[in-house]
Amino acid sequence: MVLRAELVRERLVRLEEVVSRLEELSRLEPQRVRQDFRDAWAVERGLQLAAEILFDTGNHILSAQYGRSAQDYEDIVVQLGEAGVLTPATRERLKGLGGFRNVLVHGYLRLDPQRVWEYLQDAPARFSEFGRDVRQWLARLSAAPP
Numbered sequence: 001m002v003l004r005a006e007l008v009r010e011r012l013v014r015l016e017e018v019v020s021r022l023e024e025l026s027r028l029e030p031q032r033v034r035q036d037f038r039d040a041w042a043v044e045r046g047l048q049l050a051a052e053i054l055f056d057t058g059n060h061i062l063s064a065q066y067g068r069s070a071q072d073y074e075d076i077v078v079q080l081g082e083a084g085v086l087t088p089a090t091r092e093r094l095k096g097l098g099g100f101r102n103v104l105v106h107g108y109l110r111l112d113p114q115r116v117w118e119y120l121q122d123a124p125a126r127f128s129e130f131g132r133d134v135r136q137w138l139a140r141l142s143a144a145p146p
Helices: 005-026 030-035 037-066 073-082 088-093 097-106 113-143
Strands: none
Touching: 005 037, 005 113, 030 037, 030 113, 037 073, 037 097, 037 113, 073 088, 073 097, 088 113, 097 113
């Protein structure tokens, strides 16, 4: 498999769009998100979508550029850090995202609205840091001699 930088960039643009919506949602009153199912679903779906984009992008980078296969979502973040795609700070801030994504998708019966709200408050910055790190990595990659 060959790394398709344009595919990575397209996903990062979509991630920016989702981050923008998450920023809007993070300004809602917490009780509104807890009481209005439409707002709650919008927050949950936005967080899930951003996580999916991040993991999909990371998985493509790992397999296409490094020939690696991740064991699970958390491992994608770990391996991107080991490969130098993510800074140690970004890697640390994304720690636990795989488990959180799984709760959003599969653990909806145990979904704590307060935890979702708290995650939302910092999520736009976390996802933006991922995008920044990947863009910087792409720039280093394209500047490297063949």
